[in-house]
Amino acid sequence: MYFALKSIGKDNEEKINCLTSISDKWQLIDRIAKHDGYDGIQFSNPFYGIPIDNPPGYIKEYRLAYHLDYTADFTQDGEMEKYNSIIKEGLLCAVENRMEDVSLHPPIAWHKDHRRRDEFQKKFANIIETWLPMFESEGIALSVESHVGGNVFLHSSLEKYAAFMARYPKLGALIDVSHNFNDGRIISDIIKIIGDLKITGLHLSDAISGAEVGIGTHLPVGNGEIDFSDFLKYYVHYNVYGALEIRATSQIISESLLKLKRVSALLYKATGAAASFIEAAGTPPMAAAANRPADRPPRASTSCLL
Ligand SMILES: [Zn+2]
Numbered sequence: 001m002y003f004a005l006k007s008i009g010k011d012n013e014e015k016i017n018c019l020t021s022i023s024d025k026w027q028l029i030d031r032i033a034k035h036d037g038y039d040g041i042q043f044s045n046p047f048y049g050i051p052i053d054n055p056p057g058y059i060k061e062y063r064l065a066y067h068l069d070y071t072a073d074f075t076q077d078g079e080m081e082k083y084n085s086i087i088k089e090g091l092l093c094a095v096e097n098r099m100e101d102v103s104l105h106p107p108i109a110w111h112k113d114h115r116r117r118d119e120f121q122k123k124f125a126n127i128i129e130t131w132l133p134m135f136e137s138e139g140i141a142l143s144v145e146s147h148v149g150g151n152v153f154l155h156s157s158l159e160k161y162a163a164f165m166a167r168y169p170k171l172g173a174l175i176d177v178s179h180n181f182n183d184g185r186i187i188s189d190i191i192k193i194i195g196d197l198k199i200t201g202l203h204l205s206d207a208i209s210g211a212e213v214g215i216g217t218h219l220p221v222g223n224g225e226i227d228f229s230d231f232l233k234y235y236v237h238y239n240v241y242g243a244l245e246i247r248a249t250s251q252i253i254s255e256s257l258l259k260l261k262r263v264s265a266l267l268y269k270a271t272g273a274a275a276s277f278i279e280a281a282g283t284p285p286m287a288a289a290a291n292r293p294a295d296r297p298p299r300a301s302t303s304c305l306l
Contacts, residue, residue: 001235001264003257004040004065005033006203006243008048009250016048025050030058036254037261038062042201042243044069045093053093064099065201065241066090067145067174072107072127074120080127087131094140101200101241102135103143103174106161111151120154121164128168136170143172143200149183150213158185158193165197172200177231178207178217178224178245187230195234202235202242204228204260218247221256229263236268 008016012032019025025048033041040063043052052066068090072083090102107124109117128142135142144165148155155161158180165173173194180190186209206224208216221228235242242260246253 001202001232001238001240001242002039002063003037003261004042004063004201004241004243005029005036005038006042006067007246007248007253008032009248009253012250013048016050022050023056026056026059032250033062036257038257040065040241040243042067042241043099045090053096055097060097063241064094064097065101065103065243066094066099067103067105067243069105071105072124074107074123075110075113075116080123083127084130087127091131091135091138091140094135095138099140101141101143101172101174103145103172103201105145106147107154108152109154114151114156117154117156124154125164125167128171132168132171141172141200143174145174145203146176146180146194148180158183158190162193162197169198171198173197174201174203175199176203176245177226178203178205178219179213181209181224181226182207182211182213182216184210187227191231191234199235199238199240201240203245204242205244205246205256218245220246220248220252221259228260229267232260232264233267233271236264236271 008029012028016025016028019028029041029048029050041059042065044067045052068086070083070086072079074080087102087104093099094102107120109120113120128144132142146158146161147153148158148161155164165171175190175194177187177190181187185193205217206219206221206226208219208224210216216224232242244253244257244260246256248256
């Protein structure tokens with residue numbers, strides 16, 4: 001597992017906004033990533049006001065992922081065309097800039113449209129079936145974030161999200177633990193439900209279960225109720241990114257990253273011997289960690305370490 005820069009803090013956002021040159025903006029991103037010790041960056045577009053189609057060489061040296069922060073609404077005319085063109089742009093950008101993963105936000109299904117969920121799911125399936133082979137042929141993962149439930153998203157529960165995702169073994173899952181925990185799921189439930197999916201990334205921040213979403217998610221590590229050691233132990237031996245999505249100052253985000261790095265280093269060390277033993281026996285380490293039957297091991301994007 002490796003950590004990817006996503007949130008940079010309100011103070012850094014203000015600093016970037018004050019810079020007029022794109023190259024100065026990229027240099028600031030690089031300084032923040034180096035200062036905190038990130039190995040990767042997860043972009044949105046634009047990324048703090050910076051167009052990401054042509055990042056400088058020193059940015060391309062990070063492991064790059066791209067979160068297409070667009071929430072499709074299939075009640076809108078022309079939405080399939082628009083969504084297809086956004087994903088096409090994402091694929092081209094990922095190919096040109098050697099990005100490893102492009103992730104989609106799930107489509108929306110407002111309460112008033114819940115009766116149309118099956119119709120929306122067919123459209124989303126069509127999108128996935130169109131684009132997944134194209135991403136695969138370029139060696140880039142295509143992933144879908146685990147936003148579910150409420151009166152808002154296509155899938156009314158994490159189980160329904162997982163059932164949809166399981167139809168596409170090559171489709172990646174980006175797990176937003178903050179939202180799933182806030183929705184009332186405990187970590188062991190989340191792991192049980194998503195354990196068989198191909199996990200490509202994690203959106204990491206603390207959360208309070210059941211609190212209003214605006215105040216109960218995207219909290220600094222330690223300000224909520226998530227036991228990150230309980231969660232990250234399933235991922236430290238896999239090629240999965242952890243992008244911090246925290247609403248706070250840069251100082252607080254740096255402290256959160258440090259806490260997560262310490263937790264994952266300890267877990268890596270503590271589970272390393274067991275993991276190599278199990279790997280040698282031909283079973284992914286997560287199968288043992290999750291206490292699952294060996295014939296249904298949880299899947300991660302690859303078995304390469306860190
Ligand atoms: Zn997220």
